[in-house]
Amino acid sequence: MLIDLVRKNRSFRGYDHSRKITKEELLCMVEAARLCPSSVNIQPFKYYLAYEEDKVFILQKETHWARGLPEMTLPHPGKEPTAFIVICQDQRIFESLARFQKDVGIVAQTMLLQAVEMGLGGCMIGNFNAASVKEVLGLEEQMHPLLIVAVGKPDEEIILTDVGEGGSTSYYRDDEDRHYVPKRALDDIIL
Ligand SMILES: Cc1cc2nc3c(=O)[nH]c(=O)nc-3n(C[C@H](O)[C@H](O)[C@H](O)COP(=O)(O)O)c2cc1C
Numbered sequence: 001m002l003i004d005l006v007r008k009n010r011s012f013r014g015y016d017h018s019r020k021i022t023k024e025e026l027l028c029m030v031e032a033a034r035l036c037p038s039s040v041n042i043q044p045f046k047y048y049l050a051y052e053e054d055k056v057f058i059l060q061k062e063t064h065w066a067r068g069l070p071e072m073t074l075p076h077p078g079k080e081p082t083a084f085i086v087i088c089q090d091q092r093i094f095e096s097l098a099r100f101q102k103d104v105g106i107v108a109q110t111m112l113l114q115a116v117e118m119g120l121g122g123c124m125i126g127n128f129n130a131a132s133v134k135e136v137l138g139l140e141e142q143m144h145p146l147l148i149v150a151v152g153k154p155d156e157e158i159i160l161t162d163v164g165e166g167g168s169t170s171y172y173r174d175d176e177d178r179h180y181v182p183k184r185a186l187d188d189i190i191l
Helices: 002-008 023-034 053-062 098-117 130-137
Strands: 045-050 083-090 121-125 143-152 158-162 179-183
Touching (some): 002 098, 023 045, 053 083
Parallel strands (some): 158 179
Antiparallel strands (some): 045 083
């Protein structure tokens, strides 16, 4: 059921480092993205696949995780993702980056749902420096990194909870490193 995949599809920040991800698995994710809706069907995105150890290492250093838990180093050392997909906009196809901000969310979520169905998981990473990523990957001038999707075999527990009395939506961890993510109740989001 789709709703089960959506529930399982959390933002994982801890992975089994021994489980490498293959190029074929990443291609399966991009195949799902390829079929997504696109504004005026322009499809300006291109995908950089990182699954070799050196490329994954380079990208890991570019990504910033869990701004909501500044006291923690996440992923914990040794629990980093084992692959990344960098969603880029090919500005030769369409120059304006603002125009495709919605499209990028659609392809990212679709790729992650595909990953979950394959027994994997990931995390969208918006917190990175695009110019720096472009440089370390040696991307062409008109290839602009929009969003990075981390991929791996999740190795941490994430629990969805309801937003409590105080109304806080901040995620948090308990002493055993279980990660809690408050979601607003259905009644509270219907107008
Ligand atoms: C567009 C976007 C960008 C995100 N960027 C980051 C990021 O840079 N680093 C990070 O650790 N998490 C990032 N996240 C993950 C969110 O923190 C996460 O979705 C939120 O805490 C809710 O958790 P959930 O995805 O498990 O429901 C991002 C999520 C989205 C949708």
